Amino acid sequence: MWALRHPAAAARLPFHHGWLESRAVAAACLAALVTSSVGLVPAEVAAVIGVATLHGGLLAAALVWGGIPVREAVPVIALLALARTAVALHPVGAVLYLAVPLWLVVLAANGRLSRLGLAPPWRWGGVVIGTLAGIALALHLIACASRTLGYGVRVDAATVLPALAYDVGANVLSAELFFRGALFQHLWRRWTFGVALALAAGAAALRYVLDPFVATIELRVGAAVYMGLLAILNGTLLRWSGSLLPGIAAATMFFACYRLLASG
């Protein structure tokens, strides 16, 4: 047992050694994001900066927090910028977003993301449950949105597939790795599960509420509710399975269903 073997002084050692560096990365990305959103640059350039700094910043901060050196984590920002630029040129460029999960799979297979909850052995039963839970939440969203706001369901591959690639490569991964893998686990090691989950879910919901692309009040309320619920669901899945993978599956399915919604 730990308390029988280790000296009392060891209890004060920090767990996350990359805490300071990850905050520096996050601060730099936040500054770039604010700069891009105040209209100083053209809209397309602002979108590239937005995706790179928001998702890339969250992702890089999470990786540094999880023990990956800064020099290895920061290139993900450039990778996302490149993908967003390619999308601006042609929708097929969204395929480049998938480079991020591929790179993360390599890191995870080597056991370098274990602190973030991504390490073998993979529990596919948890992934199935996460998928079903994400679909259930998304169906609720679709039901509410269609009944309340009159949204319909569309199947337009040209629009849905690039959005799905963006969700998989940037949106879901950055949110899951930062808000669950890094922030929630960091908070959970200091406070109880309930407190940590509430704080991490609040932070995740806030990130979507403050997102400049979530423009209307209905969307903001919806984002707050559903992102909060998704955060609670994924935090619970992480605790239950010990892996981030079921949460990633749930979020992916949720956003995939969400992309099927069309106003009017």
Place this chain on the structure above:
Amino acid sequence: MRPIIIAALLSAVTAGMALDGADPASPLRHLFFVPVVVAALAFGLRGAAVAGAGAVLLYAPIVLPDVERHGLTFATAEALLTTVLLLVVGAIVGAQRTQTRRQSERLSVLLAVHDVLTRDDPIEMLLRRLRALLIARLPIRDAALVLEPGDFATPDGEGAHPGSLAAEVARGGGPVFLADTGEQSQPRRVAVVPLTAASGRSGALVVEADELSAADRADLVTLGAYVGLALENARLAARQRRAAEELDARVAEATHHLTELDRARSTFVAIASHELRTPLTALLGFGELLATRRFSDAEVKRLAGIIHRETARLVRLVDDLLDLSRLERGTAPTLRRAVVSPARALSGVADLFRSVGPRLVIETSDGLADVDADPDAIDRILKNLITNALKYSPPTARVRVQAVPAAPAHVRFTVEDRGPGIPASALPHVFEPYYRAPDAVGAARGTGLGLAVVKALVEAHGGEISVTSEVGWGTRVSFTVPATAGAYTQTPCRATTRSPTAWPSPS
């Protein structure tokens, strides 16, 4: 099964409302409280939260379109209030249920700890059972009990590092909570609480768990205090048990001794009655003969001699009985001390045993100091020992009596025979009243009082008596008597043997 029932109830209420035209003001909405309360009662706060959230999520698609269409009206506000109430009622009922269950579990654990620690087992086994019980009954991963601040031993033998958190608390620190050890992929909480007892700190209880809320930690502190007290009680009970066992053994031993004494006493009474009756019968018979018949002078003289011998035997027996009475009262025999020459004492005794002839070998040393003793007592001691030696020896075996100087300022008398010897198991008891060695019973007559009286007389003189024996070779009884003050000679003594027969030595 219960989660399925709750889910079915939620689905049924939703379906009912949908069939009722999806009217948010439908009275059916109140039925959502049923699964929420059932979940709260069955699973506590967590169950209430899940069921409440489920109810709200199912009710929301019915309420929100109205809110969107009509804004905040009385009807929509009432519907929204219903969603809030579902969560609030669930939370209140669930919290109460959780608290009640926690109290019940706390009492149950304390009762189980009490049961374990009051068992009649060694303390190490109790501690192992206690650890197993805590791991089984509490929502924890592992537990350890650190005892004895000297070595911080744990019942399972793991031991604690002297600088560890557990040792620190066991030494006298307060309760410590560590949110995470940092060793596992998920948080591992550690709580170390002192085991406090009335007599002071007795160790620490270490617990590792996935979650330890503030209430859990408070419970652990209470548990530590209770375990500390229970351990102290168990230790005291074990000590009492050992003391009781020792007392039982002593009582059994004393009872056995008393039983043996009583048996010996009964035997003595039987023997003494017989011994009294024999000379009395002889006195009565010969007295009657002398009174009723006429005898020649020589015959009268012979009969008088017999009467005298039997009377002397009766006197000895009565003396023994008197001495027994004194021994039982614990009073030392009364001595009339005088200056006694050992050589003269031995010479007097030798005269008494003239009839045995060369069987008795008397050895004294020239220049032997006089002793400060009661001459009658010395005479009686020697007669008793010599009689025993002759009685238990074969008819032709010799008996040696010796008097030699003994340091410091004592004279040692020794009576040695070549009889059958005394078994080693009987040797410690030969000086006890009534005791007769098993082999001696039946071999020769005796009351079992002689050696007890001899010992009392020797000790009354301030001397010591001892016996050594070897079965098949013989017995040697030695006793010392203090010499008169200043009478001890420094010149080496020269042995004088009254019998020319050489004394054989064991080879």
